[in-house]
Amino acid sequence: MSKYRNIAFAAAAVLLLGCAGASAQPAKQTAKPAAKAEAAKPDAKPDARLHIGQPATAQQIAGWDIDIRPDGQGAPPGQGSVKQGEEIYMAKCAACHGEFGESAGRWPQLSGGAGSIASPDPVKTVGSYFGSVSTVLDYVRRAMPFGDAQSLTNDELYAVVAYVLNLNDVVDDKFVLSKDTLAKVKMPNAGGFFEDDRETAEKSFWNPKPCMSNCKPEATITGRARVIDVTPEDKSAGKVE
Amino acid sequence: MSDTNVSASPSRRRFLATASGLVAAGVASPVLAQDAKIDAKALPPNVADWSKALGEGVVAHPYGSPSKFEKHVIRRDVEWLTASRESSVSFTPLHELDGIITPNGLCFERHHSGVAEVAPQDYRLMIHGLVERPMIFTFDDLKRFPRVNRIYFLECAANSGMEWRGAQLNGCQYTHGMVHCVEYTGVPLKVLLAESGIKPSAKWVLAEGADAAAMTRSIPLSKILDDCLVAYRMNGEMLRPENGYPARLVVPGWEGNMWVKWLRRLKLGDEPWETREETSKYTDLLADGKARKHTFVMDAKSIITSPSPQAPIKGKGFTVISGLAWSGRGKVKRVDVSVDGGRNWREATIDGLVLDKACVRFYAQTQWNGEPWLLQSRVIDETGYVQPSKDDLRKIRGVNSIYHNNGIQTYAVKPDGEVENVEVS
Known part of the structure; x- marks a missing residue:
């Protein structure tokens, strides 16, 4: 007190x-x-600071500073090969993501989907969608294996990501991933993203005088949430309330 | 939503089949509650038991709960949507609520690796990177700072994400229930950052959670300094564990994924980090295969909560149409309602507070005598943005976007008062 x-x-x-x-x-x-x-x-300004809190020490920061940027900033020392990664992946990842990254059940699919992104049924995977290697590396470092996060050594981390890249044919069988090589790997969908342009591309949604009457021909139902194989009057089927 | 395959068409048939079964099961209890057998002995001229016998005393429930007759008012999930409940979502029962404030226990949940149970004495918030003085704060430290109280909506960018390809889920809890609106008490980030100082080269802030996903997003420093908070209270009491206890980020008007829960670290940098949550997820894939990124702002959106598939019309005659509207760009200016699928519109009444980046409650009083309605609402915000029809949205964005579906919802009201989620021409 x-x-x-x-x-x-x-x-x-x-x-x-x-x-x-x-x-x-x-x-x-x-x-x-x-x-x-x-x-x-x-x-x-003399009153800008309230002098609450303590300086964070270098040691404290080192324990939590786990982010990795596309240019490699933040990447830890160490390295791992595709071959080493295969062993770790089979032991720690395949149960959910499938032996070849194809997904077991409803867990995220890690491989495949090449060329599908512009199709009516896009399959977003590391190979087909991710823009940079660091996105996978950073995520695995902080969040995987699911339920045992931040348990991989740096070498294991690099190895398992190298293997996932190899599953996507982004790197060859002999590839070794490290701080030095990560920014050099070109992801297939690296150029697939652009900055939010809604305010220009969707300018038509800003309308000072939205229509109030006779705005369109009489509306008809084109789709329903329920599977409609009964008349709406039949309360025994499709009844919601 | 980010771990789901909601847009994958192979499961569409199963999707529809399961969805209708699930919704039917989900609303079984309200039917029971509302249609419970009436006890004539409790009705006048008789005197009910509760008017004669003593009831429970004070502190029978030191922390109170809703009436036992309201047990059906709960968050619900769609189990097949995700692989596990630790990385999943539950939905706010919008059809059971009124006003603009969401009760804490009903706020939708979205976790990536389950709820982190952070002890307040062991909580630390670290601020480092491009700052003059790296700092670390305890929870007691946070509570010593000057704080503000602000009411904001929080909407998951994937809210209505299952509806891009057409009407799918029958109930606004499922189609629109990834939104809530509460009053936050928190410390403005510009106040916290005054303690650390900011280096001139800093442009972005990485916000990281203390959960087992260490959920991470890059946020422009300008937004952080403008109106972001580190909040520790919601609706007066401490944050609920599922909403980020003891402290979370509040990013007004921007997609819910950025409101990092169990906030443990803020790192200032000169460019975005392109984390999994900001490129592989929460990017909006257009039909040509290119994806918009950094689509932070939540477009204006409205939803009629009653009548709705889970809240049908109970009787003919006077009827109140009620709903919620919000905009990530500022205040709601107006809400219109149509009963003929968007052919003709009338202005609804907004009741209660109209606040920046918060929900508003709207009502339209009318008569309904069994005629078939195609019920819609559209919001207009203070920037002049008019909520688009689903078709107008699809013309620009295609159907693979998953995120940011703010198109106008249509309900078909049938002669018996039942309501269905439909699409119209």
Whole structure:
């Protein structure tokens, strides 16, 4: 209790000092240019910080800083080959994702789907859809194996991702994945994404005077949620409520 | 929704068959509740038992629950939709609610690796990367900061995602139930980031959850500084575990996936990370095989919650049409209702609060005498965006988008008052 009270007093003191500083400042007629530049930065304001929290140590950050970017920033040391990855994949991944990444049951399919993305029935997999290797590597590092996350060593991580890339024919059997090689792998769908353009491509949805009457010919039903093999009057079938 | 094969056509037949069976099963209990046998001894001129005998005393339920007669008002899932309940979704029972605030226990859930049970004393929020001073905060630290209270809607980008190819699920709980609207109490991120300072090169923020998926999204720093919060309360009480206890990100108006739950880390960087959730998922695939990315804003959307397939019309005569509307671009300006499939429209009444990036409640009072209705609602927001028809949306986006389906919903109201999810010309 007394500890908190002390902190509260300290914070109040900082605030008071801050106020005093702020009110004193206008009195200074000859502010130096350097001081003005200082004032433009948010941190330079005496009351911008509340001085709550602790500095994060390098050791604390290292334990949680697991993200990996497409350019390789954040990728850990280590390496893994397709061959090493196959063994790990069979032991830790195949039960859900299938031996060849084809998916067992309803778990995500990891391979196949090449050329299907522009078809009426797209199959999104690592090979057919993912834009960069880091997307797989980062995800496996943080979230896989499902229910045993963050358990793979760095070498295992690289190896298993190398194997998944190989299942998609993105890399050959001899490939070794590492921090140095990951950004060099070209994913088939790397150019498949573009920035949100709704405000131009869908400009027609902004309409200052939407139609209120006789907006279209009489509407007819073109599809139903229920399987309609009975007349709507028949309450024994398709009854919802 | 991101782990599903909802758009895969091989399962479509099974989809339809299972869906109708499931919905029928799902609404079995409300029928029982509403049509429960009337006890004549409780009706006037008789005096009911509860008017004579003592009832339960105070603190019989230290944390109260809804009436036992409301047991059917629950979140529901669609079991076949996902491979496991740990990476799945449940839906808000919109048809059972009114007003704009969603009760905490009914807010839809979406987890990627189940609910993280984070002890508040062991909670830490780390802020690092392109900052002047990497910082770490305890939960007690967070609660010491100045805080604000804001009501916002939260909609999953995959809400209505099963309906791109046509009417499929019969009930707004399933077609539109991945939305909720609650009051958050939280710390503006610009206040938290003042503690760490921001390096001039910082443009993006990576937000990471403490769950076993370490769910991660890149968010533009400008949005973070504009109106994002680290929230720890919803509707006055602490966040529920399934909604991110003890702290989550609030990203007003933007897709629900970005509102990282069990928030443990914010890293400032100079470009997006292209995590699994922002490229392989939550990108909107168009018919030509190209996909929009960074489609953060949730387009304006509305849904009639009553009458609806799970809430049929009970009697002829005076009828109130009721629903919810929202827009990720700001305030709702107007909601229109049509009973002839969008041929003619009339303006509905908005009742209650109209807030930035929050749900509004609308009503249209009318008479219904058994005529067949093709019921629709459309919202117009303060930017002039008009909710499009499903066909107008499909003309631009195709049917493979999964995400961001905000097309106008149609309900067929039948002579007996039953309601069905349909598509119209």
